[in-house]
Amino acid sequence: MGQIDGPAEVMQPVVIPGRSLIVLYGSETGNAQDIAIELGQMAQRLHFQTTVDEMDDFKLSDLLRASLVIFVTSTTGQGDMPKNTLKFWKNLRREKLTNSNCFQSVKFTIFGLGDSSYQKFNWAARKLQVRLLQLGASEFFRAGEGDERHDNGIDSIYLPWYQDLRATLLADFPLPDLVAPIPDDSQLPPKYPVRLASTMASATTSAHRSHLNRAPSKLEQQLEDLERESGPWWFARHDETWERQHKRSVDTLDKQNILKDHPEKYSLTKSDKVDLVEASADRLAIPGGFYAYLNKNERVTPIDHWQDVRLLSLEIHGDEIPQREALRWAGQLTVTIFPRNFAEDVEELIAMMGWESVADESLEIDVKPKGLHLKLGPGSTTLRNLLLYSLDFTAIPKRNFILALAQFTDSQLEKDRLLELTNYISIQEYYDYACRPRRTILELLRDFPGVKIPLDRILDLFQPIRGRDFSVCNGGESLVGKTKLADSDGEFGSFLKVEILVAIVEYKTIIRKPRQGLCSRYLKSLKPGSVLTVKITTGSPPRLVELDSASRPMIAVATGTGIAPIRALVQERSNWRAPGDTLIFFGCRNQKADYHFESEWKLHPNVMIFPAFSRDNEKHHSSAKPAPFDIFSNQGTILEEPPQYDENKNYVQHLIRREARTVVDFLKRKPIVCVCGNAGRMPVSVRNAFLDVLLTTGEFSDREAAAKWFDDSKNLTFWQECW
């Protein structure tokens, strides 16, 4: 039996000397991180002293200290390692480690997350595995490779792998006689306990209610230190250009910060220019983040079109660095937007859990989970703000979450149902209840009214709200804005102007409930004038716009909002002295509805676009006038279509085959080839179409040779951005 410690239902793992396990993860959007957390909890239940960390936060030498290591990593970009592994990966690849056998004491296993529609399926996990073996480490359990394309996604492979791994751990690393695994229906101690600040120092209770005269909490102190650091977001924070420029005070947008930083501006009378009631200010403590001012939020598809696609324009003032970096990577920039929850949902959750009396009290948080971004400002670390800005309770509940809830209800009926849902053997129950209808955590809690989550567990149970990445869709000169008013030295400043094209995610599930993604709902509600905290990231290599590459020909294949980075590349390339010819295959539904940026394409004389309107019922229709360069004179060879496509439909792959002569002409000139848009079948179909082109034009007589040529970076630069 595991020892019982503290509150009756919490079971502490027993400390067994020499029994330790490290779970290290690399994750872009959190899937691998979720799995790492789940594996960590499983190891804790088997009484391993467990550490779960992202690879970049872990010292290579500490690998030698653990009995066992589990790596979990997704693959990103074109077979690349996730960003939060790059430091670790670089250290691991150091030349001087090769042949050193330095990791011969390390016993590891690895689980990779990938998508088989990408050419380099699960390459990050495979590269890591090969390197570890090279350095002398040995595998204590077989590696697993999850595939998003499977019926039940990553879980199809992961769940059986998890079960086998657990069985292996128990068999090969047996527990001492008197110690049993901690059962799944018992609680582990909280990792990130939360307490009311008032319970910490009751003598100062009254002061806690006013953030003006109380001492800052430990966490607030840390945040303030962070603010004081000259990190990039500090510049944005203190830059007042936009307020001056737009003659707009930030007072009602961010009272709490102004009270501390600019008391003289605490005046509501200045804010007469914008509808401040509607504009919001979401200033979060995000290292490396910037404050962005929302200039425009326009629907670009007709109101009767099934999809609401929006063009948002953001101004990022203040710092020089992102501008320079942004310009170097134009066409491959990403903006990360951090959505927040809606006040009415927060209110409902607070009422359901019975948290009303503590919702606005200051909280003490000793250890902050990775990726948790708190609202800035003294006194802002309250339960209400955590629920509004930091914790995701509209996500699909993970199995672990549901399992934990079974501890927090007095109803045996609810307990049994919750345990039934999380049974690893019959995963269909969980899929049918949670995944297929895309039920949210909030909805689940409505179904189980007896569940009352203790306050101290919230950071363990709810995942932080994750930022969502959007490709920047402008480039060239349009990235730089100039301030209208000069500063005190008479200088006109510049700022970064980015645009994003966002398809609002709204759909009905099998239970016919309308759904809206958290970020979609947030973006849709954002009024111009709002202030957001965003991050700007440069894309994955290779860099597509620099001296020699701007003049190379480019073939771009995009579907839907995948046209965003292509527009940015076209704008950026047109800025260069001799931009290369560009051929675009753009898959949309209807010319009148979602032929994004239609009027702009003809402004670029060396760009030729072939729109594929899949729902306009015009077979092989191209409305664009051919650009006047020679290579296009021999277009028009219509190749036989493979039978699997609907006769009446018109997809990008059809047009690539139809324009085979033009395409092959580009392919022979060492082009850049970009594929952007939906993951799934599209990238594979497009690749097949390129191979068909190479065959039908007589460049190759055998498919394998054509594929080898196509995949060789000496012949073309391939860049894929699919999601």
Ligand SMILES: Cc1cc2nc3c(=O)[nH]c(=O)nc-3n(C[C@H](O)[C@H](O)[C@H](O)COP(=O)(O)O)c2cc1C
């Ligand atoms: C932009 C992007 C690029 C990707 N590139 C690859 C790839 O090259 N190979 C692969 O197997 N999977 C690729 N994937 C699939 C991810 O590895 C998969 O979705 C995984 O579940 C993401 O896990 P994470 O949230 O931990 O990053 C890519 C996904 C995205 C969004």
